[in-house]
Structure formats: structure tokens, C-alpha cells
Amino acid sequence: MPTSAAATVDLRTESLGSVFDRVERSLGVKLDRSTEVRKRRSIGARTDRGTWVRVERRPRERIGGQGWNGVECAATLRGIAMPQWLAGAAWTDPEDAAMWRADETELISAPPVKPADRAELSDTWWATLTASLDALAEQTTTRVATPDTDTISRSVVTEVIQKAFPEATIDVSLDEWATAHADLSWANLTTPECYILDWEDWGMAPRGLDAARLLVSSLDVPEVAERVRHERRDDLGSRTGKLMSLFYCSKLVPYVDEGAPVRAEALRLLGELEPLR
Known part of the structure; x- marks a missing residue:
């Protein structure tokens, strides 16, 4: 073939x-x-x-x-x-x-989180996810994360953002790195017990990669997006975390309508990340 x-x-x-x-x-x-x-x-x-x-x-x-x-x-x-x-x-x-x-x-018997489940997740569920991501970030590895099978790097992040926003003038310097799952979608999380599935792409990544992926995939349900922001506020509030959020938004921007939440989030992030003129 x-x-x-x-x-x-x-x-x-x-x-x-x-x-x-x-x-x-x-x-x-x-x-x-x-x-x-x-x-x-x-x-x-x-x-x-x-x-x-x-x-x-x-x-x-x-x-x-x-x-x-x-x-x-x-x-x-x-x-x-x-x-x-x-x-x-x-x-x-x-x-x-x-x-x-x-x-x-x-075998994990708990099924993956469905769209209708996201707003009903318990405090215990969120505590388990937060503790797991904190524990993961503290561990070191020689592996490099491969989200969507692409090895994460400054050049990859820059290319994705510039494709969506060719006029952007932000500095894509990825100063903080931590161990990440690199495919933290809702389909890889279970409920009612929280387990993280599918670990084929994990490795070192820019800080906030996992939180950003989960946030961007939650923007269609504002209360869930706000819960993600709260639980992962330190990662998402860092400059590297904001770049990761913009990275995942930029993957979707070419395929969404002008009024889509992901586009609004991307423009908000660009406003925070672009240098003052």
C-alpha cells in the first residue's frame, strides 16, 4: 500500500x-x-x-x-x-x-463521558481528574508528547496558529513543559468513575496541553468550560497554557462559523497574547 x-x-x-x-x-x-x-x-x-x-x-x-x-x-x-x-x-x-x-x-467498565454527561459530573469525579493530572505533571520522562501523532514542538504550534491567524504577531515561546496525556478528550474519560484511557501519545509537552484540549472541547457548554477553567486555572492561566488553548482553538477555527464559541475564545486569547502596539 x-x-x-x-x-x-x-x-x-x-x-x-x-x-x-x-x-x-x-x-x-x-x-x-x-x-x-x-x-x-x-x-x-x-x-x-x-x-x-x-x-x-x-x-x-x-x-x-x-x-x-x-x-x-x-x-x-x-x-x-x-x-x-x-x-x-x-x-x-x-x-x-x-x-x-x-x-x-x-477492563474499565465505566463508559466514556457522553456529551450529555459533562454538566452532571460529580465533585468527586473532578477531584479525581485534577489529582491525576497533577500527579502526571510531577513525573518526568524522555518521551515527547505526540498529539494527533505529531510530535509537539514550537514549530508545530506556530504553524497551526499562523494557519488560522496569519496576521498574528505573538511570540510562540514555550517556556514551561510538563508530562501530559496529550489526547485528553471526553471520549478518553469515563464516568461515573473517572479513569483516563488511551495513553499512546503521552510525554513531555508545553504546560497546559491537556487542560487546553479539554477546555476547547467544552466551549459549547459554558458551565463545563468554566469548571475546566476553575480546576486547571494554574495551567490555563500561565502564558504557555494560553498558547496551548490558542493552539487547540486554531485547529478548529478554519471549520467553524464566525460566531462560534471557539472563534471567540481564540480572539480573546490573541488579545491577551499579542504585544501591545
Whole structure:
């Protein structure tokens, strides 16, 4: 398969029978196909021994020097509400320009947070999330975060912001870094018990990356956005945190209407970050 084709494969529409057979042989499990949860680049299912297996496909050019065993490496983290990692397997297909990886983890029965759930999350839920993100930020790693499989860097952040706002004159200096999950979407958080799922992209990142991702994805529900601001106020209030919020807003601005909350938030941030003339 040509590299361009490999990069555009959507696992939500692919037939994966042979992949599942390979996973079952490698990990010594049977997958319950009726429990499949499909995403664009990953798919998961329960096993016959009461665990969960997540299978990911990634184009080879998206696999950097640190590898792509993020779920396995996350087993070293402490003080975080997350599934326990148990086993893994990886392989390449000579006829495909991509690699496959399967990770078996503890089964978390709590479902992902749905849009209607966000405004009803308990104080205990928020306390667990806050404590987990604080504990994560205190730990160090040689890994570098790869949100959307792109290694985070000043150049990547600058490119995204300038594409959305070519006239912007802000200084994209990322002075503070901390360990981050790097894919903290609502789909990767569970309720009523709070667990953080899908650790393939974690690593060092500009401060506030996770909080910014959660904030920007909450702007359509103002009370939820305000709760995120409150819980992660130190990160989001830092200059680096504001740049991360603008970074995630800028990813969406080209695709939203003029009056969209994400555009208003981006303009507010630009006003705070651009130098006085």
C-alpha cells in the first residue's frame, strides 16, 4: 500500500478479521467481537479473561525514535486513575506501509463521558481528574508528547496558529513543559468513575496541553468550560497554557462559523497574547 493510502485508512470501515486473529494468537485471548469500539485509528474489544485489548494501526512515518509503545510505557506512571497495562504485541505487514500494535489492559467498565454527561459530573469525579493530572505533571520522562501523532514542538504550534491567524504577531515561546496525556478528550474519560484511557501519545509537552484540549472541547457548554477553567486555572492561566488553548482553538477555527464559541475564545486569547502596539 502506498504511504499516502496507508495514512488515510479509517479503521471504522475496515475489515479486520485477520488482524483480530493475529491479536488472539499473540496475546492468548479470545476477543468478544460484539463489544467492539471502533475509532479512526484504533479499535478495542473485551476478552474472554475479563480484560480489554486495544489495537492501533499507525503509518510508519508517524513512528518516531521513541517508538510507539505509549500504553506500555505508561505502566511506569503512579498516582493516576488509569487502566493497568498487562501485555502487548506489535508487528508489521510487508504489504502495508504501517505497523500494528495490540495492548491488553485492565477492563474499565465505566463508559466514556457522553456529551450529555459533562454538566452532571460529580465533585468527586473532578477531584479525581485534577489529582491525576497533577500527579502526571510531577513525573518526568524522555518521551515527547505526540498529539494527533505529531510530535509537539514550537514549530508545530506556530504553524497551526499562523494557519488560522496569519496576521498574528505573538511570540510562540514555550517556556514551561510538563508530562501530559496529550489526547485528553471526553471520549478518553469515563464516568461515573473517572479513569483516563488511551495513553499512546503521552510525554513531555508545553504546560497546559491537556487542560487546553479539554477546555476547547467544552466551549459549547459554558458551565463545563468554566469548571475546566476553575480546576486547571494554574495551567490555563500561565502564558504557555494560553498558547496551548490558542493552539487547540486554531485547529478548529478554519471549520467553524464566525460566531462560534471557539472563534471567540481564540480572539480573546490573541488579545491577551499579542504585544501591545
